[in-house]
Amino acid sequence: MEGFYLNNISKYHSLLDALDPVPKPRIPHGRPGPNMIVSARIRPLSGSEEFPSAVFPRRDQGNVIDIHDLYNHPKGQPILKSSDYQVDRLFNMNSTTKEIYEELVVDLVPYAWNGGVGTLFAYGQTGSGKTFTVSKVEEFVGETLMNGNLDGKREVYITIIDLAGNAAFDLLNEREPISLREDASGATQMVGAQENQVFSVDDMRTMVERATSFRRTAPTLKNPASSRSHAICRIRIKNTVNGSDGMLYLVDLAGSEAARDVAVHGADRMRETKQINISLSALKDCIRAKAQSDNAATLGKEKLGQKVPHIPFRQSALTRVLKHVFDPASTRECRTIVIACVNPSLADVGPTKNTLRFAELLRVSIPVKEEDTERKTAMHWTNAQLKEWIKENSGNPPILGNVVAPRESGAQHFKLSGQEIEYRCQKCPGVNRGQAQAFRAKLWHMYISP
Structure with missing residues (x-):
């Protein structure tokens, strides 16, 4: 398929030039829920990539992403196959991680500082920039926590673990195995994981770099050090006055692989990919069900015309660890941000579409009736x-x-x-x-x- 793309790059550009320069906008069916934002980040094309971009953002038209694929039509002439996807926030190739942090993530820090639970997930194909994004966000979070601008006195603790299938490892203790056990209250505890107090931005940076060095990786066609596990950075913020805790979870999800990559690397990678896909599917079901539950609480069940959904957090180790993020019975306030990271290359259209479909499935909009708008x-x-x-x-x-x-x-x-x-x-x-x-x-x- 890559050979077909390379042989028809000039044809691809001519088909793009013939497209309507101002696409017809998608009409939203509602507004985002109160506690969930689904975003997408398009990474820049690297200088070594041979393929043109197939991803075209429309941030000024409802945060829509157009995907234009080149289809090898059986009748001879290649044609374009186009699709579009919509998210709540969209960041293009020129957006920096600092800009994404300030627009999307920074509010989670005072939220957790004051006792809430904030969670960030980065999802996408291997090589799409997830780990780069999360690592920089972790650094910015450390700066926000330690710059002295937040009110009150707090103690900050950090734990970083790695989930590979149902096995868990402590990345701040040389990848020592830990146990995931449910306590009497039903919460999943990371038994054996070290919790380290953070005193400065440098402390935070050192711990994140140490954890990254022990992360499980493997070579793939798209990335010589692809993350083959989920890394969860938990930041616990203890209020020294009343003893309450706020939590901030920064989750770098395992990179997905294209089918051609699995074929090259064989049975081990296939089993690994199956485990990753099971956990990501469970995560999708939990995030979506929690968003539906939040919307039902906001509008009332009768206005949504549906029952409050069951949240299947027991389906994977990943969702068991994050149960409190999804549990509608929890008394703690939770807010969630998802960043879908995509590679814009024409050669990666398939995985990019899968990533954006996943992102769209997480969006649960609240219906907006005409009488709810000002005009x-x-x-x-x-x-x-x-x-x-x-x-x-x-x-x-x-x-x-x-x-x-x-x-x-x-x-x-x-x-x-x-x-x-x-x-x-x-x-x-x-x-x-x-x-x-x-x-x-x-x-x-x-x-x-x-």
Whole structure:
């Protein structure tokens, strides 16, 4: 398949050039739940990669990611197969981990400082940047905890373990085996794992680097040191006044593999991949069920029209360790962030789609009724309202409402093709194609904005 891609790169670029430069937006069906954010990070293409990018982010259009694959059509000419996926937050190739931390993660630290449970999961194909992202986040968390800007006196402790199948190991104690046991209250305890007090940012950095050196890795086609296990960094924040604890979990999930990688590495890698997939499937079920449970608590069961779901946290060691994150019976507040890391290369379209499907499955939106919004969306505009918006937002030279929307309502106008809208815009005196494209993007953005 990679040979097919390499032989048809020029054809791929010509097919991309023929695409509509302003894709039709996806219309969201609700808003994110109160305690869950699902995001995606697109890593940069490295200089050594031979393939073009197949991933195209639309952050200004509802955090949508377009994937354009080149299909070897049996009739001869290659064609594009396109799909799109939507997340709550989207970070493109130029986004730094510091920017991701400040926009997405930093609020988890004071949340845990004040007694809550915050959890970050990084998920994706091997070589997609999960470990790099989590390692930098751990460093930034240490800086936030130790910079003295948080109120009150706390003691900070860190434990880092490795989960390989159902076996667990202490990464801060030279990978010594530990036991996962359920106590009388039903919580899973990491028996034998060291808990180390952290006094400075340097302490945190040293411990993370030490743990990483003992992480279980193996070579794959995509990464010479792919993580073949789940690493869980637990930061316990003890309130020295009342003795209560806040928790912060930073989880670097095992890298997934493409089928071709498994075939090359044989039966051991196949068994390993099966264990990883079982645990990731259980994790998906637990995260999604917890989000549904939170939404039911927010809106009331009768408004969602469904029962509070069962959360199957006993299905894997990973979800047993993190039971308190998913348990709806827990009295502790929990917030969860997922970062789906993707490799943009055309050669990795399959794993990228799988990663983004996984991310979409974790998104459980709360329905938003019309009466819950401050105004109707553009889909509900009358022709007069649409023309008024065009008049106020057309730019200079003006785009004329009676030319662009002579009769249509908002819903009718939305059904027009992008080319038709641009054509109508360019019929207005002085309006060029660039202005027409910018206007169309702005108008379509209104359809997805409450």
